Amino acid sequence: MEDIIVPIGLCATIVGIVWLVSHFNFKKRKTIHETVRDAIDKGQVLDREMIERLALVTDPVRADLRRGVLFLAVGIAFGFLGVMVGSEQGEAIKPMIGVASFPVFLGLAYLGLWAFGRRETA
Template sequence: MSEDIIVPIAFFGSIAGIVWLVSHYNFKKRLTLHETVRHAVDKGQDLTGEAMEKLALITDPVRADLRRGVLFMAVGIAFGFLGLMVGMEEGEAVKPMIGVASFPVFIGLAYLGLWAAGRREQRG
C-alpha cells in the first residue's frame, strides 16, 4: 500500500478510535456509578438526597460541557499557534491552519454556550 492510502486510513481510523475510547469510558463510568448505588441499596444502606446529589455530579453534563469547551478551545488555539509557527517558514501554511483551528474553536464555543445555558437553568 502506498502512503496515499495509509495516511488517510490512519487519520480517520485514529479519529474513530478516539471517539470509541471516549464513549467506552463514559459508559464504564456510568456503569460503575449504577453498580455502586445498587451495591449500597443491596447492603441496606440509606442513600440520602445529599449523597445522591454528590453521585450525580460525577456525570453532570453541565460540568462536562465546561471541560469539553475548554479542551476544544485549547486544541483550536494550539492548531492556530502551530499554523503561525509553520507560517514563519512557509507563508502559505497560515490560512489553512487557521481554517483547521476554527473547527475546534467553534465547537468549544458551542460547548461553553451550552455550559452557560445549563448554569442559568440550574440557578432558576
C-alpha cells in the same frame, strides 16, 4: 501508498478517540450504577446529599465546560502551530487556521451550552 495510508490513519485515529471517550464514559456510569445497586442491596439508605454527589460525576453542565475549554485549547494550539509553521512556509497559515476553526467553534458551542445550562439550574 502514502496517499491511502495517511487518510485512513487519520480517520482511524478519530474513530479510536471517539470510541475511547465513549467507552470510559460508559464504564464510569456503570461503576456508579453498580455502587448504588450494591448499597441498596446491602440495605444502606442513600441520603439526598450522597445522590447529589453521585450526580455531579456525570453532570452534563460541568462536562460542557470542560469540553469547551478543551476544544478551545486544541483550536488555539492548531492556530499557533499554523502560525509557527507559516513563519517558515507562508502557505501553511490559512489551512492550519481553517483546521483550528473547527475545535474553536465546537469549544464556543460547548461553552454556550454550559452557560445556558447554568442559567437554567440557577
